[in-house]
Amino acid sequence: MERKYFDYSATTPVDSEVLNEMLPYFNNDFGNPSSVYSYGRDSKKAIENARYKIAKLINADAREIFFTGGGTESDNWAIKGIAIALKNKGNHIITSSIEHHAVLHSCKYLEKHGFRVTYLPVDKYGLISLEDLKSEINDRTILITIMFANNEIGTIQPIKEIGKIAKENNIYFHTDGVQAIGNTVIDVKDMNIDLLSISAHKIYGPKGIGALYIKKGIKIDPIIHGGAQERKKRAGTENVPGIVGFGKAAEIAYNNLDKNIQDLTNLRDKLIKGIFDNIDYVILNGHPHNRLPGNVNISFQFIEGEALLLSLDMVGICGSSGSACTSGTLDPSHVLLAIGLSHEIAHGSLRLSIGKYTKEEDIDYLLQELPKIIKRLRNMSPLYEKVKGGE
Amino acid sequence: MIEIYLDNSATTKPFDEVIEIMLNYYKYDYGNPSSLHKMGINAEKGIKYGRREIANFLKVDESEVLFTSGGTEGNNIAIMGVLNRNRKKGKHIITTKIEHPSVLNVFKYLEGCGYEVTYLKVDNSGKISIEELKSSLRQDTVLVSVMMVNNEVGTIQPIQDISSIVKKYNNCFFHVDGVQAFGKINCYPKQFGIDLFTISGHKIHGPKGIGALFVNKDIFIDPIVFGGGQEGGIRSGTENVPAIVGLGKAVEVLKKNFYDNFKTLNILRNKTIKKILDNIDNVQINGPDNINEVAPHILSVSFDNIKGEVLLHSLEQDNIYVSTGSACSSKRNGQSHVLKGMGLPISMIDGTIRISFSLFNTEEEIDYFVLSLKRHVNFLRKLIRR
Ligand SMILES: Cc1ncc(COP(=O)(O)O)c(C=O)c1O
Ligand SMILES: Cc1ncc(COP(=O)(O)O)c(C=O)c1O
Numbered sequence: 100m101e102r103k104y105f106d107y108s109a110t111t112p113v114d115s116e117v118l119n120e121m122l123p124y125f126n127n128d129f130g131n132p133s134s135v136y137s138y139g140r141d142s143k144k145a146i147e148n149a150r151y152k153i154a155k156l157i158n159a160d161a162r163e164i165f166f167t168g169g170g171t172e173s174d175n176w177a178i179k180g181i182a183i184a185l186k187n188k189g190n191h192i193i194t195s196s197i198e199h200h201a202v203l204h205s206c207k208y209l210e211k212h213g214f215r216v217t218y219l220p221v222d223k224y225g226l227i228s229l230e231d232l233k234s235e236i237n238d239r240t241i242l243i244t245i246m247f248a249n250n251e252i253g254t255i256q257p258i259k260e261i262g263k264i265a266k267e268n269n270i271y272f273h274t275d276g277v278q279a280i281g282n283t284v285i286d287v288k289d290m291n292i293d294l295l296s297i298s299a300h301k302i303y304g305p306k307g308i309g310a311l312y313i314k315k316g317i318k319i320d321p322i323i324h325g326g327a328q329e330r331k332k333r334a335g336t337e338n339v340p341g342i343v344g345f346g347k348a349a350e351i352a353y354n355n356l357d358k359n360i361q362d363l364t365n366l367r368d369k370l371i372k373g374i375f376d377n378i379d380y381v382i383l384n385g386h387p388h389n390r391l392p393g394n395v396n397i398s399f400q401f402i403e404g405e406a407l408l409l410s411l412d413m414v415g416i417c418g419s420s421g422s423a424c425t426s427g428t429l430d431p432s433h434v435l436l437a438i439g440l441s442h443e444i445a446h447g448s449l450r451l452s453i454g455k456y457t458k459e460e461d462i463d464y465l466l467q468e469l470p471k472i473i474k475r476l477r478n479m480s481p482l483y484e485k486v487k488g489g490e
Numbered sequence: 491m492i493e494i495y496l497d498n499s500a501t502t503k504p505f506d507e508v509i510e511i512m513l514n515y516y517k518y519d520y521g522n523p524s525s526l527h528k529m530g531i532n533a534e535k536g537i538k539y540g541r542r543e544i545a546n547f548l549k550v551d552e553s554e555v556l557f558t559s560g561g562t563e564g565n566n567i568a569i570m571g572v573l574n575r576n577r578k579k580g581k582h583i584i585t586t587k588i589e590h591p592s593v594l595n596v597f598k599y600l601e602g603c604g605y606e607v608t609y610l611k612v613d614n615s616g617k618i619s620i621e622e623l624k625s626s627l628r629q630d631t632v633l634v635s636v637m638m639v640n641n642e643v644g645t646i647q648p649i650q651d652i653s654s655i656v657k658k659y660n661n662c663f664f665h666v667d668g669v670q671a672f673g674k675i676n677c678y679p680k681q682f683g684i685d686l687f688t689i690s691g692h693k694i695h696g697p698k699g700i701g702a703l704f705v706n707k708d709i710f711i712d713p714i715v716f717g718g719g720q721e722g723g724i725r726s727g728t729e730n731v732p733a734i735v736g737l738g739k740a741v742e743v744l745k746k747n748f749y750d751n752f753k754t755l756n757i758l759r760n761k762t763i764k765k766i767l768d769n770i771d772n773v774q775i776n777g778p779d780n781i782n783e784v785a786p787h788i789l790s791v792s793f794d795n796i797k798g799e800v801l802l803h804s805l806e807q808d809n810i811y812v813s814t815g816s817a818c819s820s821k822r823n824g825q826s827h828v829l830k831g832m833g834l835p836i837s838m839i840d841g842t843i844r845i846s847f848s849l850f851n852t853e854e855e856i857d858y859f860v861l862s863l864k865r866h867v868n869f870l871r872k873l874i875r876r
Pocket of ligand 1: 108169170171172174199201246248249250275277278298299300309726727728729
């Protein structure tokens with residue numbers, strides 16, 4: 100059975116062009132970039148080339164890009180690295196209640212160590228309020244960390260406005276751009292972003308490699324100590340093939356950004372419309388327009404998300420109930436609760452995320468199977484029977 | 491064109507089998523292991539495979555192996571993780587003067603956080619003294635971290651003797667940086683009484699950007715990176731599935747002929763030593779003489795009246811690649827802390843190169859290498875004498 104992959108937000112396949120570019124760095128140019136002879140120098144050059152391509156995608160300087168082991172590490176580094184570096188200046192951090200766990204748990208950790216964290220609420224679309232943000236800032240505030248786009252409901256925050264507020268108040272602004280990169284325009288200069296986390300495996304690059312953009316002049320402590328790699332900011336032998344793959348993925352993303360956004364938006368809207376036309380008792384989660392072009396998140400009333408996922412899987416459709424990381428647990432997603440869904444509705448949510456290899460036919464297939472499955476599952480639900488009976 | 495790569499302590503060429511299986515996971519089984527659908531399950535199977543291979547090889551439980559982004563992160567997690575978890579038990583920690591920077595710099599950092607550190611000395615073969623260890627241990631010592639094989643000279647530390655002493659202190663944990671030992675000599679952390687053992691993929695013909703940490707199931711550590719709770723909550727972040735599978739494959743390949751591999755490396759090393767001593771005057775082999783006390787893949791040689799870096803670049807003209815010290819420190823001008831710790835005079839430290847072997851090297855390569863070496867050493871020495 101051919102699989103229809105609707106889980107691009109969890110991870111993406113690696114683009115074959117990316118793979119081709121990585122391969123020589125496994126085989127021939129496998130040298131350690133720290134070595135002084137030519138083997139090592141070649142990989143050094145490849146790293147710098149990749150750094151440049153990633154910088155270009157976000158309008159940064161290549162010297163402002165630092166490689167990490169992934170998006171999670173980037174988030175941890177940004178938040179804890181700034182907190183420790185600025186601990187004499189203040190101990191207050193502002194974030195939102197719908198961040199990825201990499202951010203939330205870093206903040207929780209800091210709370211245990213004398214920092215104070217404000218978790219901004221969000222409205223029913225998942226947007227923070229700029230007024231809330233302004234009113235929470237005080238003279239102990241050292242960092243604002245608000246994600247660019249949410250991984251579950253796709254909502255894109257008013258990043259430029261947040262950046263402006265941060266700048267006016269002289270506070271560092273970190274944003275988790277793991278889901279946004281390659282799917283929307285990110286311009287760190289225009290948006291006043293001081294730190295940006297990104298990860299390769301969400302943009303058709305390899306897993307296990309990420310980056311943190313750190314604006315020139317920013318004070319940050321390392322969280323991993325050792326050799327002098329990454330200009331003494333992140334120790335460890337560089338993952339050269341991973342870095343090269345990340346660079347290529349960024350280059351492709353840059354060259355196709357507008358088209359990618361347009362194509363995905365069209366497919367996404369077709370998918371949403373198709374679901375609303377064919378299935379009743381559905382709710383679209385997230386913002387109607389300010390959302391990732393590849394993200395669809397829908398709650399189906401009277402449905403249990405896990406059962407829905409398994410049924411879809413049986414017909415070859417890969418979807419997700421929340422973010423990949425939390426879908427292993429039974430707690431409803433903190434994001435869906437934060438936008439005001441009840442536990443029951445949150446439990447009946449499905450995230451379908453599409454990407455550049457998604458075809459119209461895949462959407463058609465989904466729209467053919469999903470209503471049947473929903474119908475079958477609802478027929479087993481006594482609650483649904485009651486509601487329908489009352490009509 | 492002949493190319494002779496003799497810098498396998500810095501990094502190794504991945505096995506073809508490793509690359510092949512990784513490609514599969516990049517192209518087809520690319521799912522996120524946390525996902526509940528088939529693609530996620532397939533990815534999860536890849537991780538299970540990798541974990542099983544490593545656990546079997548180390549003779550430990552699968553639940554005791556967690557994946558990291560490499561040796562450096564593994565050392566950081568082990569040391570900071572166990573200390574953060576056991577904050578109240580004590581503030582004294584012990585390591586050696588010849589550790590890799592990914593251990594040494596963590597200890598330096600910890601000094602800044604209020605820990606008291608003892609850096610054990612080594613003798614001229616690079617070995618620590620058990621007596622000094624004994625006299626350094628205190629009731630408030632919470633961690634001893636000693637590398638199994640040194641990356642610059644190959645010296646093997648008496649790990650089991652160390653552990654039997656550390657074990658007498660209930661509050662004290664024992665971490666071993668096994669990055670250069672793993673896949674080369676027997677590494678059975680449980681049998682050896684080790685609590686935490688670090689390994690890295692790219693030193694054993696696996697991929698870069700992946701490593702593993704053995705954590706004995708009786709001990710608990712705190713994470714240094716927080717997030718989705720992967721790897722038992724100790725190392726959050728989407729798992730690097732292709733690299734995990736690649737690391738598993740490297741282990742699978744290596745263990746098939748483990749003893750033969752060891753012999754092959756030893757033959758290469760012994761032959762190199764003999765040929766160098768036979769052909770070049772005023773040289774010194776660093777590290778232990780007894781081959782049971784030194785790793786089979788690392789050879790440190792000092793040439794009187796030679797600048798190691800100049801020699802390195804001369805050899806490079808013949809497409810032969812060696813290093814002066816460790817890859818990490820070779821760019822900085824500072825002298826090797828390892829050779830200094832072993833008491834080498836500055837002139838000899840400056841004249842040192844590290845030759846490190848892999849299974850891809852041949853005896854013919856060694857012949858060619860020593861010929862080239864001899865020519866360059868003679869030439870450089872003549873230049874200096876003039
Ligand atoms: C918004 C967001 N932040 C951070 C991460 C973590 O990235 P990684 O899986 O590369 O560690 C993810 C993905 O899992 C994400 O969606
Ligand atoms: C003894 C030792 N420990 C740790 C490391 C660090 O490992 P990695 O390069 O995978 O971060 C190395 C190699 O660089 C090493 O030789």
